[in-house]
Amino acid sequence: MSEKASLDEEYWEHRYRQNRTEWDVGTITPPLKAYIDQLPNQDLQVLVPGGGNGHEAEYLFRKGFHRLHLLDFAAAPLRNLKERVPAFPQGQLLQQDFFSLTPNQYDLVLEQTFFCALPREMRPAYARQMHMILKPGGKLAGVLFSEEFAAEGPPFGGTALEYQAYFEPYFQFNVFEPCRNSISPRQGRELFIELERRERPQFIA
Ligand SMILES: C[S@@+](CC[C@H](N)C(=O)[O-])C[C@H]1O[C@@H](n2cnc3c(N)ncnc32)[C@H](O)[C@@H]1O
Structure with a gap:
């Protein structure tokens, strides 16, 4: 079975x-917390895709970021978030496929262990879809693993060089560097990124 067929909603x-x-x-x-803590504007329209149990979404919500969506195609983690944070609006919990989102919706998308959970064949589509769902000037920020893994995924590892190939046509790289405040099992194994949506994709011939 292909990775795409096996890593479906039912699997998760x-x-x-x-x-x-x-x-x-x-x-x-810590990397996501530090990034969120320096954001000057709580009115941002934020998406946490493949956000699972929603610890980042909970943190954002409690900080007053109320234009926020937590998206996951599994139902169980969204229910878990709602149990922990009953005030989180049901309409902002999106149980759907990330690739079904429509264009031009978000100022900021936060990434953590979503990219690495996708079938590898979906990686080019992830970059394209991120560009599409962000508004002009919108940003994709968060962490990506910076090494290949010996064990069968998910998670699937990756390298900076590979990520550059996916994202450079669609984004300017504001930050793309070894993450300095990863949790200890991920120390030295993550990149922190803040990528800014290019107005138009730039493909080099
Ligand atoms: C490894 S988990 C990470 C969860 C969360 N980001 C965290 O750090 O705890 C990957 C998540 O992505 C979700 N997911 C995978 N593919 C998806 C897709 N195409 N659309 C929406 N959610 C997806 C899974 O259901 C799962 O909750």
């Missing part, structure tokens, strides 16, 4: 139901 729902959620740190991680 099953993992949540079986509590096989090794990626879930149980709280917001």
